[in-house]
Amino acid sequence: MELFTPCAMLRMFDFFFLKWEFLMKRSFLYYVLAITAIIALAFFRACRASGVEMHNYCTKFRSLEEFIAFTPKTAEEIRECTKRYAQGAHEAVAAVIAVPDGERTFENTVTVFDVVVEGSNFAHLAYWVYLLEVTHPDATMREAAHEAYSACNKFLIDHVQQNRDLFRALKAYAQGNGLHEQLDAEQRYFLRETLGAFERAGLDLPDKQRAQVGTLKKELADLVSSYTRNMASDVRKVVVERREELEGLSDAFVDSVQRDDDGRYLLSVDSPTSITVLEECAVEETRKRMFISFYNRANPSNEQVLRDMIATRDALAKLLGYASFAAYDIADQMAKTPEGAEALIREIIERAQPKEDEVFATLKTDLPPSVSLTSEGKLNAWDIRFAAAHYRRTHLALNEQEIAEYFPLEKTIEKIFSVFGNFLGVAFAPVSAEGLWHEEVRAFELRDDEEGTVLGYLMLDLFPRPHKYSHMAAQLGFVSPMKRDGERTPGFSVILGNFTRPQADGPALMKREEVWAFCHELGHAMHSLLSACSLASHSGINACQRDFVEVPSQTFEQWFWEREVLKSISSHVQTGDPLPDHMIDRIIAGKQFGEGYNICRQGCMSLYSLELFSGNHDPEQLLRKLYAEHKRHEQPCDEDRMYLSFSQLAGYGSKYYSYFWSEVIAHDLFAQMKKAGLTNREEGKRFISTVLGRGTSADPNDFVHAYLGRDSDKDAFLKAKGLI
Numbered sequence: 001m002e003l004f005t006p007c008a009m010l011r012m013f014d015f016f017f018l019k020w021e022f023l024m025k026r027s028f029l030y031y032v033l034a035i036t037a038i039i040a041l042a043f044f045r046a047c048r049a050s051g052v053e054m055h056n057y058c059t060k061f062r063s064l065e066e067f068i069a070f071t072p073k074t075a076e077e078i079r080e081c082t083k084r085y086a087q088g089a090h091e092a093v094a095a096v097i098a099v100p101d102g103e104r105t106f107e108n109t110v111t112v113f114d115v116v117v118e119g120s121n122f123a124h125l126a127y128w129v130y131l132l133e134v135t136h137p138d139a140t141m142r143e144a145a146h147e148a149y150s151a152c153n154k155f156l157i158d159h160v161q162q163n164r165d166l167f168r169a170l171k172a173y174a175q176g177n178g179l180h181e182q183l184d185a186e187q188r189y190f191l192r193e194t195l196g197a198f199e200r201a202g203l204d205l206p207d208k209q210r211a212q213v214g215t216l217k218k219e220l221a222d223l224v225s226s227y228t229r230n231m232a233s234d235v236r237k238v239v240v241e242r243r244e245e246l247e248g249l250s251d252a253f254v255d256s257v258q259r260d261d262d263g264r265y266l267l268s269v270d271s272p273t274s275i276t277v278l279e280e281c282a283v284e285e286t287r288k289r290m291f292i293s294f295y296n297r298a299n300p301s302n303e304q305v306l307r308d309m310i311a312t313r314d315a316l317a318k319l320l321g322y323a324s325f326a327a328y329d330i331a332d333q334m335a336k337t338p339e340g341a342e343a344l345i346r347e348i349i350e351r352a353q354p355k356e357d358e359v360f361a362t363l364k365t366d367l368p369p370s371v372s373l374t375s376e377g378k379l380n381a382w383d384i385r386f387a388a389a390h391y392r393r394t395h396l397a398l399n400e401q402e403i404a405e406y407f408p409l410e411k412t413i414e415k416i417f418s419v420f421g422n423f424l425g426v427a428f429a430p431v432s433a434e435g436l437w438h439e440e441v442r443a444f445e446l447r448d449d450e451e452g453t454v455l456g457y458l459m460l461d462l463f464p465r466p467h468k469y470s471h472m473a474a475q476l477g478f479v480s481p482m483k484r485d486g487e488r489t490p491g492f493s494v495i496l497g498n499f500t501r502p503q504a505d506g507p508a509l510m511k512r513e514e515v516w517a518f519c520h521e522l523g524h525a526m527h528s529l530l531s532a533c534s535l536a537s538h539s540g541i542n543a544c545q546r547d548f549v550e551v552p553s554q555t556f557e558q559w560f561w562e563r564e565v566l567k568s569i570s571s572h573v574q575t576g577d578p579l580p581d582h583m584i585d586r587i588i589a590g591k592q593f594g595e596g597y598n599i600c601r602q603g604c605m606s607l608y609s610l611e612l613f614s615g616n617h618d619p620e621q622l623l624r625k626l627y628a629e630h631k632r633h634e635q636p637c638d639e640d641r642m643y644l645s646f647s648q649l650a651g652y653g654s655k656y657y658s659y660f661w662s663e664v665i666a667h668d669l670f671a672q673m674k675k676a677g678l679t680n681r682e683e684g685k686r687f688i689s690t691v692l693g694r695g696t697s698a699d700p701n702d703f704v705h706a707y708l709g710r711d712s713d714k715d716a717f718l719k720a721k722g723l724i
């Protein structure tokens with residue numbers, strides 16, 4: 001059963017998805033020189049006056065080494081770079097505005113805007129400091145990164161998102177020379193979407209309201225950042241006095257637990273530790289304490305932050321003419337309305353409820369001794385994982401620890417790279433990661449397997465540590481690839497994980513859900529690194545509709561359930577043997593065990609995020625209301641404050657439903673992929689050309705249609721879940 005959502009795509013901005021990409025220095029120079037001599041002169045004068053040189057505005061990275069050289073290494077450098085790069089971006093915006101309307105072209109107006117928001121040094125820095133804020137071991141660096149990220153957001157709001165002169169410049173082009181200039185479909189789409197985003201940001205509003213929007217946006221950016229930071233900063237421990245209180249947990253696990261001077265066990269409240277304790281510890285009190293601690297992370301620090309976030313988003317939506325934040329938040333998504341999203345979620349929950357009934361009826365046939373039912377015949381929330389794991393061990397013969405022995409982390413990742421690489425026609429090679437934020441970070445170069453072209457760089461930071469982003473896994477692309485004028489430049493992406501650390505006597509062993517989560521995040525990374533478009537804003541995936549962005553990742557995670565794939569990526573830690581058939585049989589047979597519960601639980605969380613931002617504004621009351629409606633077999637814990645560490649509330653807003661929405665499409669795509677063959681490189685290329693490689697250059701419905709040859713439907717999803 002999945003208690004923790006495996007992915008939280010890091011998202012930088014709350015409304016106008018300014019995704020940034022870099023552009024070549026010479027291209028930038030070309031754009032600047034293309035505008036009038038007077039404007040160019042003024043621009044260069046401004047550069048000289050401020051001491052900013054052109055190369056400080058945008059840089060082209062051909063290798064990881066070049067990118068590492070670009071990144072600030074001290075808190076002072078972070079502050080200095082933030083100031084310098086913001087100045088460069090500011091001057092470029094001024095240059096766009098200054099072009100006389102009669103001389104506007106796509107290149108000197110729209111493309112320069114595209115570079116400003118996606119391709120500048122300033123843009124790269126903003127992504128980078130966001131990453132440092134949630135990963136860097138040094139508190140001074142994290143603090144400087146937080147301040148820089150906050151400053152970047154404020155700059156973007158003031159000088160880009162709320163810049164009416166910039167909006168007017170783009171509009172003047174669209175309604176003037178843009179009507180006559182020969183544009184391709186991607187350029188037309190970008191222009192239309194950009195103007196739409198400005199309008200959604202309130203640029204058509206009168207001055208007073210527009211200023212209010214700007215203020216609210218800044219407050220919101222800080223609240224989102226604080227919410228995530230408070231989660232990462234929560235380093236609470238569950239203190240256990242005696243070994244007997246950890247009964248059921250392996251010696252290897254217990255030996256790896258930190259102890260204090262009095263010999264007490266200090267259990268970390270991170271994902272792998274809490275999952276292990278909740279699944280394997282035979283002492284109810286320990287499970288209960290871990291459950292409560294896990295769902296009280298960032299309590300109380302996020303209590304007011306969340307309430308302020310809800311109020312700020314509500315005020316913002318009303319100001320922009322929407323009935324609620326959810327209505328505003330979903331208007332530009334595939335679902336279009338909260339009602340459309342909710343209808344899908346409720347339909348899926350309804351279809352899954354009989355399966356959920358079956359799950360609990362099955363669990364109750366053989367509960368372990370430390371689990372007892374409530375007077376209403378329900379299972380306590382902290383017992384569900386343990387009861388399910390016990391049932392698996394006893395009846396499905398799925399011993400998670402035994403399975404984990406087939407997934408030593410290093411080899412498993414190498415094999416996963418090979419399997420996906422074979423399908424997509426790409427190869428991964430390790431490269432030096434020296435100079436990155438932590439000694440445990442590893443880096444890989446991604447190349448086209450046939451042509452040898454460098455496509456991008458993938459960094460892995462996979463183990464938990466204090467003050468690091470605490471979700472199981474996430475992906476962040478901080479420089480997207482580009483394909484312009486026949487030249488391709490590489491993208492840069494990172495997968496953050498909180499996977500099980502190596503234990504005292506051997507290498508790190510990945511649990512099944514960690515392997516599955518890695519496949520998911522790698523799907524994001526491949527989408528990010530393979531989507532090279534001619535416009536910076538269309539490259540990479542950070543500007544994707546939230547209800548589409550999970551489609552490739554969820555498509556790739558389906559591979560994990562295929563017999564041949566499981567054989568290919570497994571190798572026993574001692575013998576090197578792949579998973580034997582009888583274990584694979586049990587894994588596949590057990591696939592649907594617990595699905596009814598998982599779907600209803602995820603559905604409940606989806607409804608939570610939709611309703612929290614649709615009018616049901618009290619987080620605690622809403623949680624109790626939805627638990628009362630949907631927890632038909634589980635006794636919720638009164639001390640559960642999951643909303644204080646529900647990271648998607650910050651990053652996804654009302655769009656947690658997007659996991660289901662995307663999953664429906666992902667199953668459809670995977671069914672086609674499987675039919676064509678998972679080792680069929682031609683099919684992989686077709687998937688890149690129709691979906692992965694398109695970035696955000698058109699409506700994602702078009703990508704899906706192009707790959708399937710039809711619109712997507714629910715059949716493959718319902719079949720895969722055993723619901724039809």
Ligand SMILES: [Zn+2]
Binds near residue numbers: 007550553
């Ligand atoms: Zn994801």
